[in-house]
Amino acid sequence: xxxxxxxxxxxIEHIKNYPEDRCRLMLNHNTIxxxxxxxxxxxxxxxxxxxxxxxxxTVGDFYYGTDGQxxxxxxxxxxxxxxxxxxxxxxxxxxxxxxxxxxxxxxxSFNNESFDFVLCKESFHHLPRPYLGLYEMLRVSKIGxxxxxxxxxxxxxxxxxxxxxxxxxxxxxxxxxxxxxxxNFKYALSVSEIKKxxxxxxxxxxxxxxxxxxxxxGMGMETKPKDDPLLNKVKNRIFLRDILxxxxxxxxxxxxxxxxxxxxxxxxxxxxxxxxxxxxxxxYLYNTQENN
Numbered sequence: 001x002x003x004x005x006x007x008x009x010x011x012i013e014h015i016k017n018y019p020e021d022r023c024r025l026m027l028n029h030n031t032i033x034x035x036x037x038x039x040x041x042x043x044x045x046x047x048x049x050x051x052x053x054x055x056x057x058t059v060g061d062f063y064y065g066t067d068g069q070x071x072x073x074x075x076x077x078x079x080x081x082x083x084x085x086x087x088x089x090x091x092x093x094x095x096x097x098x099x100x101x102x103x104x105x106x107x108x109s110f111n112n113e114s115f116d117f118v119l120c121k122e123s124f125h126h127l128p129r130p131y132l133g134l135y136e137m138l139r140v141s142k143i144g145x146x147x148x149x150x151x152x153x154x155x156x157x158x159x160x161x162x163x164x165x166x167x168x169x170x171x172x173x174x175x176x177x178x179x180x181x182x183x184n185f186k187y188a189l190s191v192s193e194i195k196k197x198x199x200x201x202x203x204x205x206x207x208x209x210x211x212x213x214x215x216x217x218g219m220g221m222e223t224k225p226k227d228d229p230l231l232n233k234v235k236n237r238i239f240l241r242d243i244l245x246x247x248x249x250x251x252x253x254x255x256x257x258x259x260x261x262x263x264x265x266x267x268x269x270x271x272x273x274x275x276x277x278x279x280x281x282x283x284y285l286y287n288t289q290e291n292n
Contacts, residue, residue, distance in 0.1 A: 007128040007183055008104065012084045015062065015182075023087055026063040027096060032231050036213060040121060040148055041070045043211065043256050046272040047117070047146065048074065050264075054116035057081060057140065059105050059133070060123020064091030067121050072098060079115075081108075105133035113142040121148040125187040126180070134197060144260040151210065151255040152188035160249045194257045195277065202282045205260040207274045210252035212241040 025031060048054070054076060058067040061080040064087050068080030081103040082088055088100035103109060105120075106129060118137040124147055127133045137145045157165070180186055191208055198206050214237035244250040258274075266276035 004106075004128040008083060015082070015084045016086050018087075023063055026066055027094075032228070032234060035231065036215065036234070037066065037070075039211070039213070040254075041067075043148065043209065044071075044119070044146065046269055046274070047258065048076065050268060051116060051143065054143070056117050056119055057108075057110070057115045057137075058119045058121070059103065059137065060120060060126060061100075062087060062123075064088065064094075065097035065100055067119055068097050068100070071119070105136060108136045108140050110140045112139055114140045116143045117141055118145045119148070120145065122150075124149045124189065126182060126184045127187065128184065130187050131197070138201065138203075138259065138261065141261065143262055144258050146256070146258050147189065147194070148254065148256045150186065150188045151252050152190040152193075153251045153253075154188075155190045155192070155251070157251070158249055161251065189255050189257065191255065191257065194259060195279070198259050198279055202285060203259060203261055204263050204279055204281065205266065206257065206277045206279060207260070207264075207266070207269050208255060208257040208277075209274045210245070211254040211256060212238050212245060213253050214238050214241065 026033065028034065048071075052075075056068070056071050056076055056078045058065070058071070058078060058080045059082070061067045061082050065080030068078040069091070071078040078097075079099045079101055080088055080091070080097050081101045083102070083104055085100060085102040088097070088102070091097045092100050101109065105123070105127060118141045120133075120137060124130050124133065134145065134147075153161070154165075178186055191206075194208070195206055214234050241250065241253065245252050264276075266278070269276050
């Protein structure tokens, strides 16, 4: 079996064996994990304001189609997808989501430009061949692709970060945090990588911003009462990471990047906290007289 097929099969088995009771807790919107998710979802709000009638595809939408459910709940036509439809099917049955599709991200079943946007939240880093998935997302989108993924913390690390990583590797070994139990290498992203992809395809704009998060496996599924101590701990950890990031001691944990296929008005996004790059277009694709 080719490695990428082995990786996907392991991931499918991981989904099927995932505890049903734990996954069902994601349907409770009064949990710490839901609070974390909504911090991510609200990063989408400026895009949703700019394109109020946009249609979306979510990929790697594991928990009953949670990402799709958020977009659907605020009036956007959405199809939630994942490599296995075990939980998506149940999300449809209980009315949590309206539409779903079983999809391998390397070979999506949809026609070109079937959706305005594709949302990939914490799924890109699960792929054994992630850029094949990104090209497919760009193919089926009209306006752009939104990636909300772990940030590559090894890009231009500070001296303090280098010392911290050196100590951590001595304690836990070189493979610390490189692989996940679902069977994938944890492929983190950087702005420079996304920029190169957009330039290679001669796309016009890239927008991005950063976010800090805090999570440990098994944490945050509990119902969140008012002034919950664990929620306060999560907030304090995020606050500390924000300070260390502003002091340029540690990098942020997440990168949100939007690759646009069409020209945009960047003023609004900049006002909403995004950094926007107007990319240079490839002159050799348009200057036909010079080419001839």
